[in-house]
Amino acid sequence: MKLWVLVFITALSVGLSISLVNFHFQGSWYYMLISFLISFTTSFIVFYYLLEKYIYSKVKLIYKMIHNLKLGKDLKEALGEYVSSDPINDVEHEVKEWAGAKKREIELLKRQEKFRREFLSNVSHEFKTPLFAIQGYIETLQDCMTDDPEMALSFLKKAEKNVERLTYLISDLDAITKLETGEMPINYQRFDFVVLAKEVIDLLQDRAQKRQISLYIKDKYTTPSFVNADREKIRQVLINLIENSIKYGRENGATAIKIFALHDQFLIEVTDDGMGIEEKHLNRLFERFYRIDTHRSRMEGGTGLGLAIVKHILEAHQQTISVRSTPHIGTTFAFTLQKSDK
Template sequence: MLVSSRGISLILALAISALVGAFLSLMDDSTAVLIFVASGLAFSASYLLINITLEFLVFREIANIYSLLEKIQKKELSQIPEKSGKSSISPLRRINAVINSYALARQKEIDALQKNAEFRREFIADISHELKTPIFATQGYIHTLLDGAIDDKQVRMKFLKRAAKSLDSLDNLVQDLLTLNQMESGVIKFVFKDFDLKEVIEEVIEELEHKASKRHVHIDFKYEPDKNYLTHADRQKIYRVCQNLIFNAVKYNHDEGEVKISLKAHKNHIQVDIKDDGQGIPPEDLKRIFERFYRVEKSRNKKEGGTGLGLAIVKHILEGHKSKISVSSTVGKGSIFSFSLPLAKEKELDQTTKAEQPA
């Protein structure tokens, strides 16, 4: 037999009506009409009040709880509605809200675990591919030499150089992976000190000048000579940031292209903009270029070399300086990578200058 709010209300209303009629029948001046009318009113009022109370405060909330538990049992957590902000005097509704919050929290954990699992699968696939290329290349050269080509001096030197180059690429990949992992785990500590950001960029340009000249890429560095470009940061890591960004601007530029580096000192920070006039980056790839091993097809491919970790390392270094890397790009016109660092105060600059002066 199914129990419903109407059935319970009917039974309780009849009981209340009977009690009212029995009480009135004990009074001497009560008439049959009065007892009938009073019992009827008591029945109607009791039925309505009890039915509404049971329906909205008990049975409906129990049905919602059962529905919610059924969704949890079937693992249909994505179909659970967000928690309502309405308050209620019903304790069952509060229980429903608690279960709902718990289910939503579990759904978020499941989503995070699924996302992490997908990331691990992609990472394993990427790292396997990246490691396979230099390993297979080195194996090919070594086995060719072992099969008899080692007797030919010219072939021997050629293959050994190629094998060494492949192993160098493998070493660079492993070093970049270690660096990135240490940054994410907090093992690598940042050593902050005052230094001239302009001098760092000039050192990077001097280092990459030979690579740029091979493709006739012109590097234009603009800054105001009378401005202060002293910043407080980790010099070695900021050098690597500039090195990666300027190297990419040269590498992914077209022959006889131009790389424009702009250094601007503002009130509290120094802005660095690195612009190239290469092929640019499609909009759908802009959000992913800072991921590990992510390469943009055509414009950024394996033929250009690199480990695919440079921009990921740049992002982590700047995050360690409480800054961030931004990029804007137009396909066919080029890209602009920008970041900023805090500007050291003039007082700090004077103290640094005095400290460097001989006693």
């Protein structure tokens, strides 16, 4: 509402009130009209002056500051440029927008705080499990070192495995932190992804055969596919994805790598015919320490960080990864890599 309209309505109300009171006591239409004109004019001038000087001008200043600060200007610029024709309504609109933005920020902070608490809880749990196991083995060793050397050797081997698990855990956490902060550089080079995929399959073939799982690339996907990426980090991506398919695949099953040429990228798919993943888990699959089957994951010896590392590596390459899955049918992880024509 314009300032003069607000002042006019207020002055009219005052003028009518005073003139009606005057008519009640004087009973004269002449004096009623005179009192109305005087009170209306006086009220209009006084109210306009007071509202303009002490309220409206301050609201204008506040609105200019809010509007320009939202545009990213400094305080001096914010106070001296933008003028609105209706600052009261504009201030209301700006404040509502600001309140909405702050509400979203608070919700984001709450989600981040929840994630932080879960992360710290998971880290604490992941470290405590092997540490307590090592402590128990060492205490038992002290008792049976001389009486039962074979049992002592067995406990030493178990303690060694838990030390290795701790080492892998620390190494994976360190890798994720460096990828997030950019401390781990991406060393781009041109290489044939098909050659790398065959190397990884050869590397993991023995592990897959223990579970009677076959690893392969179909002949139609073996055309040379040159990409521009960090070869060693993409090797780690493939190893993590294929190891996952071996851990959760079914016996006598298979894991296949497929390569599709897009416009300026290659789409790589790692597909298994294992137990599959329920839809409710898919959105959280790349979170640190997130496990679908906690007991089986620990039995398999993973750190719970493999897929999180995969996601961070591909994001550092400015590429994406996705997952689709159907329970009891299988899972497909798909990611992109930049083509290299030279």
